[in-house]
Amino acid sequence: MTAPGHGGSPSIAAPDYWWYRARADLLETALRDLVEGAGTALDLGSADGPSAGWFRQAAARVVSLDIDPRGLGADGVCASALALPFADHTFEAVAAFDVIEHCAPEAEALAEVRRVLRPGGAS
Numbered sequence: 001m002t003a004p005g006h007g008g009s010p011s012i013a014a015p016d017y018w019w020y021r022a023r024a025d026l027l028e029t030a031l032r033d034l035v036e037g038a039g040t041a042l043d044l045g046s047a048d049g050p051s052a053g054w055f056r057q058a059a060a061r062v063v064s065l066d067i068d069p070r071g072l073g074a075d076g077v078c079a080s081a082l083a084l085p086f087a088d089h090t091f092e093a094v095a096a097f098d099v100i101e102h103c104a105p106e107a108e109a110l111a112e113v114r115r116v117l118r119p120g121g122a123s
Contacts, residue, residue, distance in 0.1 A: 028054040034122040038093040045099035
């Protein structure tokens with residue numbers, strides 16, 4: 001069951017759809033070097049697994065968070081990007097693929113990402 005008013009990520013139902021695979025390849029090509037070797041990273045919106053599988057491989061430890069629990073593993077965190085349940089400066093890298101534009105207000109979600117990202121971290 002998803003959070004009220006949230007339809008969840010369509011990629012959960014069709015992870016092998018060509019666009020999800022191509023998009024993941026593009027994101028990895030453009031961003032992997034920024035994430036590679038990060039100690040602790042946050043995969044914000046992680047129910048969109050097809051887009052961020054490479055992200056989870058690039059960092060030593062990845063915390064998964066999504067408002068939609070369907071894509072989360074047993075150790076995932078079900079929460080909102082508008083109120084991240086983590087201390088300041090927790091993560092060396094934060095991924096938020098197809099997340100921020102779905103948050104209102106967007107500035108609040110971006111402020112939360114900035115808050116949990118360590119100075120000099122990658123987002």
